[in-house]
Amino acid sequence: MISIRLPDGSQRQFDAPVTVAQVASSIGPGLAKSALAGKIDGRLVDTSHLIASDVDLAIITDKDVDALDVIRHSTAHLLAYAVKELFPDAQVTIGPVIENGFFYDFSYKRPFTPDDLAAIEKKMVELAKRDEPVTRKVLPRDEAVAYFKSVGESYKAEIIESIPQDQDVSLYTEGGFTDLCRGPHVPTTGKLKVFKLMKLAGAYWRGDSKNEMLQRIYGTAWVKKEEQDAYLRMLDEAEKRDHRKLGRALDLFHFQDEAPGLIFWHPKGWTVWQQVEQYMRKVYQDNGYQEVKAPQILDRSLWEKSGHWENYKENMFTTESENRSYALKPMNCPGHVQIFRSDLRSYRDLPLRYGEFGQCHRNEPSGSLHGMMRVRGFTQDDGHIFCTEDQILNECVAYTALLQKVYADFGFKEIIYKVATRPEKRVGADELWDKAENALIESLTRSGCQYEISPGEGAFYGPKIEYTLKDAIGRAWQCGTMQVDFSMPVRLGAEYVAEDNARRIPVMLHRAILGSLERFIGMLIENHAGALPLWLAPEQVIVLNISDAQAEYAQTVVQGLKKQGFRVRADLRNEKITYKIREHSVQKVPYIVVVGDKERDGNMVAVRARGNIDQGVMSMHELVNRLNDAIDSKS
Numbered sequence: 001m002i003s004i005r006l007p008d009g010s011q012r013q014f015d016a017p018v019t020v021a022q023v024a025s026s027i028g029p030g031l032a033k034s035a036l037a038g039k040i041d042g043r044l045v046d047t048s049h050l051i052a053s054d055v056d057l058a059i060i061t062d063k064d065v066d067a068l069d070v071i072r073h074s075t076a077h078l079l080a081y082a083v084k085e086l087f088p089d090a091q092v093t094i095g096p097v098i099e100n101g102f103f104y105d106f107s108y109k110r111p112f113t114p115d116d117l118a119a120i121e122k123k124m125v126e127l128a129k130r131d132e133p134v135t136r137k138v139l140p141r142d143e144a145v146a147y148f149k150s151v152g153e154s155y156k157a158e159i160i161e162s163i164p165q166d167q168d169v170s171l172y173t174e175g176g177f178t179d180l181c182r183g184p185h186v187p188t189t190g191k192l193k194v195f196k197l198m199k200l201a202g203a204y205w206r207g208d209s210k211n212e213m214l215q216r217i218y219g220t221a222w223v224k225k226e227e228q229d230a231y232l233r234m235l236d237e238a239e240k241r242d243h244r245k246l247g248r249a250l251d252l253f254h255f256q257d258e259a260p261g262l263i264f265w266h267p268k269g270w271t272v273w274q275q276v277e278q279y280m281r282k283v284y285q286d287n288g289y290q291e292v293k294a295p296q297i298l299d300r301s302l303w304e305k306s307g308h309w310e311n312y313k314e315n316m317f318t319t320e321s322e323n324r325s326y327a328l329k330p331m332n333c334p335g336h337v338q339i340f341r342s343d344l345r346s347y348r349d350l351p352l353r354y355g356e357f358g359q360c361h362r363n364e365p366s367g368s369l370h371g372m373m374r375v376r377g378f379t380q381d382d383g384h385i386f387c388t389e390d391q392i393l394n395e396c397v398a399y400t401a402l403l404q405k406v407y408a409d410f411g412f413k414e415i416i417y418k419v420a421t422r423p424e425k426r427v428g429a430d431e432l433w434d435k436a437e438n439a440l441i442e443s444l445t446r447s448g449c450q451y452e453i454s455p456g457e458g459a460f461y462g463p464k465i466e467y468t469l470k471d472a473i474g475r476a477w478q479c480g481t482m483q484v485d486f487s488m489p490v491r492l493g494a495e496y497v498a499e500d501n502a503r504r505i506p507v508m509l510h511r512a513i514l515g516s517l518e519r520f521i522g523m524l525i526e527n528h529a530g531a532l533p534l535w536l537a538p539e540q541v542i543v544l545n546i547s548d549a550q551a552e553y554a555q556t557v558v559q560g561l562k563k564q565g566f567r568v569r570a571d572l573r574n575e576k577i578t579y580k581i582r583e584h585s586v587q588k589v590p591y592i593v594v595v596g597d598k599e600r601d602g603n604m605v606a607v608r609a610r611g612n613i614d615q616g617v618m619s620m621h622e623l624v625n626r627l628n629d630a631i632d633s634k635s
Contacts, residue, residue: 003054014051021047021187024059034061036191037070037184044070046136046184062223069097074134074186075124075195075221076102081177082123083217086116092179093155093205093214100231101220105203107155112200112215120217121197131190132175136183144169144180155205156180194228195221202367209365237473243522244371246530250587252538253372261369261376263518268538271567275536276517276524277357279409280381283513287402289355289383294335296359300325305491306334307427311460315362332358332382333485333510337492340386340506345496350506351387351395357517358382372522379517385509386494389435392507396443396465396482403467403480403513409634411527414470417449420457427461428487436484437463443482461487462510471527479520483510531588531610535631541568542584543605546577546596553600557593557620564624585612591627 002014004023012026020038024031024047038045039058044066051057060066076095083090083106095104106112112120139147141163148156160169160180172181174189186192198218205211222228247253252269255262265273284291297319303309308316308330317328329335336354345352359379368374385395407415419440422433440463444451451465458464467480485508489495498504514520524532534540541561545554554570561568571580577594584592592608598617599605605623607615618626 002051004051005054005056007058017050017052019047020045020049020051020057020059023051023057027059031059031061035059036061036067036186039066044184047187048136049184067223068221070184070186071192071223072097072102072221073181073183074189075192075219076104077134077172077174077177077179077181077185078124078127078189078192078195079104079120079197079217079219080106080179081127081174082120084177085127086119086123091153091155094159095179101198101218103216103218105205105214105216107205107212107214112217114200117197117200117217121195124192124195124197127175128189128192130175131188133188134172134174134185136170136172136185138168138170141165141167141169144171147171147178148180151178192221194223194225195219196228196232204367234473234475238475238526241473241526241529242371243373243525246525247372250530250538252525255371260366261364261374263372263375263377269521271538272521272524272532272536273517276514276521277381280357280406280514283402283406284355284383287353287398288351289353292336292339292354292356294329294332294339294356294358296329296361297326298329298334300327302334302338302492303327306337306488307461307491308334311425311427315364317361317363328361329358330360330362332356332360332380333384333488333508334492336382336384337488337494337508341492341494345386345506347388347496347498347504350496351385351391353383353385355381355383372518375516375518378519380512381514381517383511385511386489386496386506387509388504389507392439392484392509393443393446395509396440396484397446399482399509399511400443400447400449400465400467406513407467407469407479410524411533411634412469412471415449416468416470416476417444417451418454418457418466418468419444419451420454420459420464420466422458422463423456423460425460426458427491432486433463436486439484440465440482459483459510461485464510469523471523472529477523479515479523480513481511481515485510531590533630533635534590534627535634537588537590538567539569539587539589540566540627541591541593542589543568543570543593543595544577544580544584545570545572546594548572548574549597550595550600554595557595557605560620561624561627564627566627581608585610590630593623 004012012023021032021035024035035047037060038047038049039060040055080092080095087108089109091107093105093107095102141160145157145160163169169180170182171178172183172185196219198220201216202213203216205214220228220231251266252272253263253265300309312330316330319326339354357379361377364374364376387395404415421437444465462483462485464481464483466478468476468478470476489505489508494506495503496506543554543557545551551572554572558568558570581592588610590610594606604617604619606617607623609615
């Protein structure tokens, strides 16, 4: 007798092995019709999966969170099926689920076109309407290799050949199309109702630039049409907010091919940078950090001691001089250890907090570069706290509170907390990783934060808390980190004199609030759609004259505001006032001040706030108070 426990606590008994679909049918015809997959002891399986022993089972329908991945994975296969129907000579490679959708890479003799994309999507709709069964079979590895070679799918054969010879592989078939996959998949193509192909791109086979360039088709798939419509609206809004376009339009910065992954900052953009950096410098000063500056180029031997050379060298820019090898720093931590160990430290000095606006370089693949969001040269608001084991918890709790305030000041209210645990490739003993992971988890618990666990996502030298922000249109951005590191201080010889006069190794906490300043500024631009709050805006006030008769008074207003510390200039061009107002409104200037004869004669100003909000005529004193209130409140 097989006993199957359901999520509501009830049990079903069966005399013989039974499929997930049969269990669903025994519960009711409605559930049998809506079943997409099963979840057995926490593992997703097909509805055709045979249950031969006692298990915990959940039937997955489109109401379950797990349904979306199954739908998207199955839609990726539907895409490949459609491509093979329309372009039989195309070879299929891989097609995984990604955030908000999926992609599939193809090898074909000519580039796909937008018209091809439309035809493929139309064919997908047709295949879904056929409601063909999706069936699974298992073959020995070599038999599967032979099958794919026989149908001309050399890429699939190569993938399977990389699997150990003694392993079986699973294949899924729908209609005339068979693909390699672990699954699970929906039971029939008719379950796939809401999807859209998004774009074409290039991708190297196995991500190696030495290999063939494949054609990647991206798509999205959802449970409900309303969800997909909302996602597409978000993408449309994101397009309008693209920091690369706004950077050009607002004259903040630009990129060019002669410096891939690096930024040319214009005066207005650099002003924004300075506001962010000075704000963070004040955060350092108010929270016990000492600002330091370490070299950008360090000898290879130091990177070998720290573990970076072994674990990270493919991402490091290297150079040689006088028969010595050097690397540009991809991160600041080894340099901070050198500052710590440059003098004899006492337990009374701990916790010792260092902060640096450290310029780093990482040799990111050219295909991964994306405006300010993924660059090769960037500056981190990097900090390292040297402390004892007993101080870890308090430091982590205090850091989370500090980070929450900083994000709120920049306009981000929603934070997602994740604890990234030990990866396979790591340094240090497991018992130290246990201590580090437990400290991070306990700190979030004490801070009252709900958190998720991200298994295996920690850095090679320690686990970390990842702080992810939600922006104005619901996108998530991973920014801040707090990492507990027992290993690097040992490897680099950091120590302090304990209370008993013994030499001890400090714990090193790696932390960054904004992370890359470049990336964070890109986020700010997109979050605010270029309309940065007054305290960050590169130009806070523009003073416009109606005619030459008010030019001198306009300059007096500018000088008065400059003396109060505001970023302000006059536009005295001989243009219509409506034209000048419109032009500076497009530039998203927070306040436009207009002066005519009436304002000049009364020593007053007419004020417009961003969004064409007429705030009326007021004195300079009132305007200064209004501006200061907005800056103080970070509104």
